[in-house]
Amino acid sequence: MNPGVLYLLLLKATITSFSGLASLPIIREDLVVQRQVLTDEQLNLAVVVSRTTPGPVGIHVVSIGYSVSGVPGAIAGWLAMCTPALVAIPLIGYTARHVRHRRIRSITRALVVASAAILLSAAWPLGQDTLMGPLPMAIAIGSLGVLLVTKLDTLWVVVGASVAGLLGAL
Numbered sequence: 001m002n003p004g005v006l007y008l009l010l011l012k013a014t015i016t017s018f019s020g021l022a023s024l025p026i027i028r029e030d031l032v033v034q035r036q037v038l039t040d041e042q043l044n045l046a047v048v049v050s051r052t053t054p055g056p057v058g059i060h061v062v063s064i065g066y067s068v069s070g071v072p073g074a075i076a077g078w079l080a081m082c083t084p085a086l087v088a089i090p091l092i093g094y095t096a097r098h099v100r101h102r103r104i105r106s107i108t109r110a111l112v113v114a115s116a117a118i119l120l121s122a123a124w125p126l127g128q129d130t131l132m133g134p135l136p137m138a139i140a141i142g143s144l145g146v147l148l149v150t151k152l153d154t155l156w157v158v159v160g161a162s163v164a165g166l167l168g169a170l
Helices: 003-017 020-034 040-051 057-097 102-130 134-149 154-169
Strands: none
Touching: 003 020, 003 057, 020 040, 020 057, 020 102, 040 057, 040 102, 134 154
8 A cells, every 4th residue: 555545544543533542443444444455353463562562552553554564654654643743732732722711621522522432433343353252351341340440551451461361372
């Protein structure tokens, strides 16, 4: 796939998702469903790789770009990951100056709700592919429980899930 087109597709996903993994449904629709340059398995692997390595939450677009087009794709993903932050800086300044305005507050709240819905829609297809059997279900439920009732960093949840999966495979 042309790295320029890949950049625009990943940029669309990062700009319209408002938070890290919320871009996954958009990426999946564009690259797995419509263009078929990536499989669900490759998408899942790219997310796992990015979640188990240091870096920003949205770094999965770099891994996805690499999966689609190698190093040029990774560069396209990196640019797509950075562009929204560079655009957001002036918007954050404007919002901070006008936070007391009712319309700005309303827009901000609507974006948070939309982002949460996008995250849920991203989790569903990813979960469907992996929640086969009692161990993956137990890991998912346990991870969700830990995240809801503690302030444990997600890295430790991922490490714990990996250990549980490894032990389950033995």
